[in-house]
Amino acid sequence: MSYTKSHFEQQYLDLMRQVWLEGDERVDRTGIGTRSVFGATLRFDLCDGAMPLITTKRVYWKTATRELLWFLTGNTNIRPLVLQGVKIWNEWPHARYVEQSGEAISLEEFAARIADDEAFADEWGDLGPVYGKQWVDWPTYQPVKGGLFRKGCGINQVAEVIESLRSNPGSRRHIIEGWNVAEVPQMALPPCHKTYQYHVSTCPDGKPYLNGILYQRSCDVALGLPFNLWSGALLLRMIAQQVDMQPGEFVWMGGDTHLYLNHEKLVSEQLSREPQGIPSLEITQRPATIFDYKIEDFVVKDYNPHDPIKAPVAV
Template identity: 75%
Template sequence: MSSRANPHPEQQYLDLMARIWEHGSQRVDRTGVGTRSIAGAMLRFDLADGAMPLLTTKRVYWKTATREMLWFLTGETNIRPLVLQGVKIWNEWPHARYVKESGENISLEDFVTRIAEDEAFAERWGDLGPVYGKQWVDWPTYRFRKDGLYEKGEGINQVAQVVDSLRSSPGSRRHIIEGWNVAELDRMALPPCHKTYQFHVEGEGSEARLNCLLYQRSCDVALGLPFNLWSAALLTRMMAQQTGMEPGELVWMGGDVHLYLNHEHLITEQLGREPSGHPTLEIKRKPETIFDYEIDDFLVHDYAPLPPIKAPVAV
């Protein structure tokens, strides 16, 4: 059992889930499924000694979340590279668009197979628009020409800029990666949920610790948040390694924090479980840049979670 005097770090996640389910405001949402929602929440996780916010009360597929993070860092916006790795988390959005626009009542499984096998089909139907990675590493800029028109300029690599600024000016309050590009929201399959990352350096020299604050405007606590916590902590660990710092604390802040009404079975099952163990992450090498990590660079130790709990994704 978790000790309330010294609770397991995961207990704060379970407490948040219980609070939303018991006291959240019931609302009709964009998907039509319905949610219970609260305004504002905060979770904090110490990342020292390899610690990671990897849930143990159900299995979280951390390799899937890691592959997604590495995909973000490429700036890619087409699901095909993920599909070829067996990552399914973005498939529903382009499938729904294809069914709507083409009128073909194709199953999700058959659609994904076509994405994998037909590169031209994937190019036409597998793109998500300028989502996360595009904004992170290629934020668009425009130049005003002499003839009075605008032309596209060189994209801004926010991730590279933050790595550089952490090295050159660790005390800055501008170590920010922003995904909320207002001008391009209507072109995205889904506007960014985990939208703003801010990094903060505590201490100096060999004692420097890198903290990360993530603001998430919209959070599906049952299905999305376990991935979001892992991914943000992973990015923090990678940033820390690249800048010669120790990982500090992950501070997660949510805006509209909700549970879907059709996830009741998952919520009931998970709240009846107790967290156990303390998983850690080993990064086996230090690549030349933050863009050169590979899935085999990451190894999780001491992860013995309870079984997964399946629930539908609201699209």
């Protein structure tokens, strides 16, 4: 079945085509090279269970969901993900281990050791103060004598946003920020999806609708963006449920929006495909807090995507 440009996914494919054909060719941190545009926007209506789940290749939405739930725990060690079969963060600690230990261990062997040896995971599996740490335990410091500072209680930004949406929905300060300048050097990878902001609107039926923007400073359109769209929309859906609002519009904004030069086969194959079907999400229960969701609480319906397309991850 063929869809016109009204299909939600067409804007993603149009962005991919624009980046590949019109993007500025650049030397990047990884040494692979990219084609890049600066400043991109995608908009998705989340009413009636709709989700921006890409169909022109299979997106492993459960993997993305498990990652989001891991962020919400504040954990920064890959072991909980590895034990669930989630591999998306393994390359960074593996590269650090090989560099610092000199042991030529494969990525698969490294992940197996992380899973089997908790002490090894404690030493080599931590990513530094990445996403979840900033989301739910942003560090604070209090002055003490002698011009020194001691660590104070961390700030749970997610909990504070939920409380502010309930108590002051008209606020312009419903923000979750991941870019902690002081701690960026300690992170295995500085946050790409860095700033989330929420906005409450009142629709003609009088009900409050929750809208959200995700700003992403750096975006791999081929491999990262399908995950980011799902996770950003899912977080909005979860917050909306917790504050008794209907999900409204999810807006994604990209800074350096790029495709890697070694992803040509993926780009060519994906752009040759037509979107198919309109997937939707049901959240089967409402837990006591946003930190209590389980993977079993999410059911995707009508998702019949094209086959996966493999491509290398740039580290």
